[in-house]
Amino acid sequence: MGAIRTTCAYCGVGCGIAAEVSAGVSGNGDRAVSITGDRAHPANHGRLCSKGTHLGETVGLEGRLLSPMIGDCQASWNEALDLVAGRMRDCIAEHGPDSVALYLSGQLLTEDYYAVNKLAKGFVGTGNVDTNSRLCMASAVAAYNRAFGEDVVPCSYEDLDAADLVLLVGSNTAWCHPVVWQRLEKTRERRGTKIVVIDPRRTETAEQADLHVPVAPDGDIALFNALLAEMKRRGLVDGEYLAAHVEEDEGFWQNLRSCRAKSRHVGAEPGVSTSLDTNGGVSEETFTQLCDLVAAHPRTITLFSQGANQSVCGTDKGNAITNFHLATGRINRIGAGPFSITGQPNAMGGREVGGLANMLACHLGFSEGERAEVAAFWDAPNICAGAGLKAVDMFRAVHDGRIKFLWIMATNPAVSLPDSQFVREALSRCPTVVVSDIIADTDTGRFAHVRLPAQGWGEKDGTVTNSERRISRQRALFPPPDEARADWKIVADVAARMGWGGSFAWNSAADVFREYARMTALAKVRGKVLDLTAYATIDDAEYAALEPFQWGGERPLSQGYPTASGKARLVSVLPPAPATSAEFPLRLNTGRYRDQWHTMTRTGLSPTLSQHRPEPLLEVHPADAEALGLADGGLGRVETESGAAVYRVLVSPGQRRGEICVPMHWGDAMAGAGRSNRLPSQAVDPVSGQPGYKNSAARVVPV
Numbered sequence: 013m014g015a016i017r018t019t020c021a022y023c024g025v026g027c028g029i030a031a032e033v034s035a036g037v038s039g040n041g042d043r044a045v046s047i048t049g050d051r052a053h054p055a056n057h058g059r060l061c062s063k064g065t066h067l068g069e070t071v072g073l074e075g076r077l078l079s080p081m082i083g084d085c086q087a088s089w090n091e092a093l094d095l096v097a098g099r100m101r102d103c104i105a106e107h108g109p110d111s112v113a114l115y116l117s118g119q120l121l122t123e124d125y126y127a128v129n130k131l132a133k134g135f136v137g138t139g140n141v142d143t144n145s146r147l148c149m150a151s152a153v154a155a156y157n158r159a160f161g162e163d164v165v166p167c168s169y170e171d172l173d174a175a176d177l178v179l180l181v182g183s184n185t186a187w188c189h190p191v192v193w194q195r196l197e198k199t200r201e202r203r204g205t206k207i208v209v210i211d212p213r214r215t216e217t218a219e220q221a222d223l224h225v226p227v228a229p230d231g232d233i234a235l236f237n238a239l240l241a242e243m244k245r246r247g248l249v250d251g252e253y254l255a256a257h258v259e260e261d262e263g264f265w266q267n268l269r270s271c272r273a274k275s276r277h278v279g280a281e282p283g284v285s286t287s288l289d290t291n292g293g294v295s296e297e298t299f300t301q302l303c304d305l306v307a308a309h310p311r312t313i314t315l316f317s318q319g320a321n322q323s324v325c326g327t328d329k330g331n332a333i334t335n336f337h338l339a340t341g342r343i344n345r346i347g348a349g350p351f352s353i354t355g356q357p358n359a360m361g362g363r364e365v366g367g368l369a370n371m372l373a374c375h376l377g378f379s380e381g382e383r384a385e386v387a388a389f390w391d392a393p394n395i396c397a398g399a400g401l402k403a404v405d406m407f408r409a410v411h412d413g414r415i416k417f418l419w420i421m422a423t424n425p426a427v428s429l430p431d432s433q434f435v436r437e438a439l440s441r442c443p444t445v446v447v448s449d450i451i452a453d454t455d456t457g458r459f460a461h462v463r464l465p466a467q468g469w470g471e472k473d474g475t476v477t478n479s480e481r482r483i484s485r486q487r488a489l490f491p492p493p494d495e496a497r498a499d500w501k502i503v504a505d506v507a508a509r510m511g512w513g514g515s516f517a518w519n520s521a522a523d524v525f526r527e528y529a530r531m532t533a534l535a536k537v538r539g540k541v542l543d544l545t546a547y548a549t550i551d552d553a554e555y556a557a558l559e560p561f562q563w564g565g566e567r568p569l570s571q572g573y574p575t576a577s578g579k580a581r582l583v584s585v586l587p588p589a590p591a592t593s594a595e596f597p598l599r600l601n602t603g604r605y606r607d608q609w610h611t612m613t614r615t616g617l618s619p620t621l622s623q624h625r626p627e628p629l630l631e632v633h634p635a636d637a638e639a640l641g642l643a644d645g646g647l648g649r650v651e652t653e654s655g656a657a658v659y660r661v662l663v664s665p666g667q668r669r670g671e672i673c674v675p676m677h678w679g680d681a682m683a684g685a686g687r688s689n690r691l692p693s694q695a696v697d698p699v700s701g702q703p704g705y706k707n708s709a710a711r712v713v714p715v
């Protein structure tokens with residue numbers, strides 16, 4: 013058997029994989045697969061990182077959920093599906109459609125997402141469909157929508173190969189998107205590209221950069237406003253591009269000038285400002301170095317990630333970045349643009365089909381016309397009335413009893429959502445919790461009334477979209493074990509029991525994909541960039557052999573912007589007020605480890621990956637450690653208004669004074685200590701609904 017070309021299960025880089033299966037193809041026995049990078053895949057050209065390389069260590073069946081469970085009892089699929097459909101039907105009849113909610117995941121394939129979104133928004137009639145992608149890139153989506161009129165990433169990976177300057181904002185790229193980092197290193201070698209890291213922490217990526225800009229937590233808006241004001245002062249704004257392609261908020265330039273003019277406050281370290289007012293807390297010397305680099309290198313890419321997005325002002329940060337690119341004409345040109353890089357393998361596919369509470373389907377909204385068109389396309393009896401509840405609000409509604417039926421697919425919110433103790437309380441109160449997962453024992457699964465066994469990576473068949481809008485096939489390597497089913501099929505089976513089987517009568521993932529591709533015609537006629545209509549009639553063999561392709565092409569906005577005027581928009585954004593608290597004087601940041609993924613339900617299975625950082629560490633600046641009485645290797649207890657967790661201390665000069673950092677991965681099912689998402693509050697960005705994981709008020713006491 014030759015290599016099967018598929019894609020990695022982890023991050024939004026979306027690397028192609030060549031998988032050689034040597035055991036396990038004929039049943040549930042031992043499985044063995046050797047993984048190499050797919051040289052023909054444009055996202056990685058054969059490169060892989062440690063997580064992708066060791067995927068073969070995670071395909072065993074140990075710990076898998078292999079049959080439906082009602083409570084602790086094994087059940088047949090018929091019993092479980094009848095129960096799920098019956099409870100959902102009763103809930104709708106008694107409490108209305110908005111008492112039903114579905115919480116999804118960027119691990120789902122596009123076909124799965126499409127099926128759930130259709131069931132919920134067209135047939136149940138609820139807008140309460142949201143996803144863990146809300147925690148990852150919702151602010152970038154909102155910023156793109158405000159600036160461009162549609163959620164369109166305007167760059168491609170090839171632009172990284174052609175850039176002269178790359179600004180990495182809130183991204184520990186070397187750890188979190190390692191293949192993009194490898195690509196940048198090559199570009200640097202080849203053409204001397206300069207790399208700047210804008211991050212409060214001196215991360216492994218910052219260590220290797222040409223310049224580290226240690227911005228204050230949430231100082232990015234002030235920094236990018238100041239940068240643009242300085243570019244204007246130096247005569248580097250592109251007046252021609254602005255006149256032809258961009259509209260401005262009233263008072264836009266005045267707003268920038270006032271940001272730059274505010275007074276500076278000198279902080280604990282010489283030359284470093286703690287105020288967000290000027291330069292985002294960056295010293296004048298570093299700010300000037302940044303401006304000089306930007307002025308000298310018009311081919312600039314700004315790659316931004318969770319450090320920018322996971323903030324109560326994440327949307328404004330995204331717009332501060334897009335403002336800079338629009339005003340300097342560094343967009344829609346080779347090697348230039350604001351490039352949001354997603355965390356998950358299929359965050360983008362979920363966005364396309366509408367798997368977010370604030371969009372209906374296929375980049376369409378909730379206007380009367382759009383709802384009517386979608387209802388007609390689906391032949392839907394109960395098109396939802398409007399936007400639903402975003403992730404954090406959804407779990408608040410579960411907690412206070414407005415939502416009484418919750419179906420969670422392929423995600424572990426009892427660990428991953430902020431204020432996770434509140435989330436656990438919410439789950440324990442909910443009359444019906446259904447969990448579709450591949451793992452039998454997860455922190456969330458412990459609250460489920462019904463658990464449904466889903467197919468995992470290496471068993472599923474469908475498509476994913478990576479950060480550069482490239483759709484690739486994920487292909488099955490092994491037959492599904494025992495009773496595991498595809499998520500889209502589970503949804504269709506429930507729909508059939510609700511009396512809607514005719515609209516969900518798909519025989520394969522290819523059937524679902526074709527329907528989704530056909531539906532993008534609705535977006536196309538409204539002038540959107542999203543358009544897959546060329547794939548609406550491919551046959552099964554063509555779907556099976558589908559090569560990776562980008563919707564919108566390499567530079568999708570170069571023919572104009574999908575707004576009413578055809579122009580993009582400069583959006584005035586102001587820095588937030590600096591947050592201070594006498595009781596909780598430290599700023600808490602959370603992040604990822606190089607070799608772990610999400611809540612470790614998959615990477616925790618790999619002995620190799622567990623060697624990198626086997627336990628959760630609390631990183632503290634040496635001066636803070638001394639002042640707090642914390643010893644390197646000792647234990648520290650982090651406390652916030654929401655909760656507390658204990659960690660081993662790592663004294664690290666890479667932290668700014670007054671700021672600490674912990675990893676996000678550990679939950680009770682994995683370790684019990686270091687459960688970091690107990691700590692952040694439920695505060696979210698008012699536009700995107702994305703939680704502010706990166707900047708919580710905290711204190712630390714030695715244990």
Ligand code: SF4
Nearest residue numbers: 020022023027061064
């Ligand atoms: Fe997988 Fe991301 Fe690593 Fe590529 S960079 S191999 S997609 S985890």
